[in-house]
Amino acid sequence: MELGAFSLSLIVKDIEISRAFYEKLGFEKFHGDVEQGWLIMKSPSCVIGLFQGMFDKNMMTFNPGWDNSAGEVNPFTDVRDIQKSLKEGGIEIHSPADESGEGPASFMVIDPDGNPILFDQHR
Template sequence: MKLGAFSISLAVKDLQASKAFYEQLGFSVFAGQAAHHYLIMKNGQTLIGLFEGMFEQNILTFNPGWDQDASPLKQFEDVREIHGHLQKARIPTQQEKLENPQGPGSFAIQDPDGNTILIDQHV
């Protein structure tokens, strides 16, 4: 199963303080809008999302259909295929069924330690 681009989405308390910290580690703003309380930071192929007040815990995020530059891939495993694989493997998903038969879609699962994993397809 190919899950697509990977990033970690961090629940931050102060977006500007987190941005300044990660800039000191060599990250720069790649996407997002501070006015909307989120920024995507990039250092090489490593992506970190900073989200202020949007969720309570950190989330592992995979984006089927995107490479690490958020560029669409010509071929990829669709989010609905991934969802089906996980259902067959009896891995509980937070969404029983995805709404649309194609295009964007998302669902979440939890690992055995309670970490949320978001599969979020934008294409």
């Protein structure tokens, strides 16, 4: 099962201060909108999301169908197939994706230590 591109989604108090900090670490804005409270930042080896006022906890995020530059990957494992496989494996699904649909969808699982993991398919 291919989970897709990985990023760490960070909850920030002030997105501009966080942006400046991560830019000093070598990250550059890749996507997002400060006015909406979110930015995707890239370094040569990783991707992080900065989110102000959107989520309660930091979380891992997987984007099925994308590589780390938001380029399409084909073939890929659809988010609904990932959800079904995890459910069959006994993992509780939070905010499940509609399994009858196609295209963009998302769902979340919580690891044994309470860490949220978002599976967020954009295509």
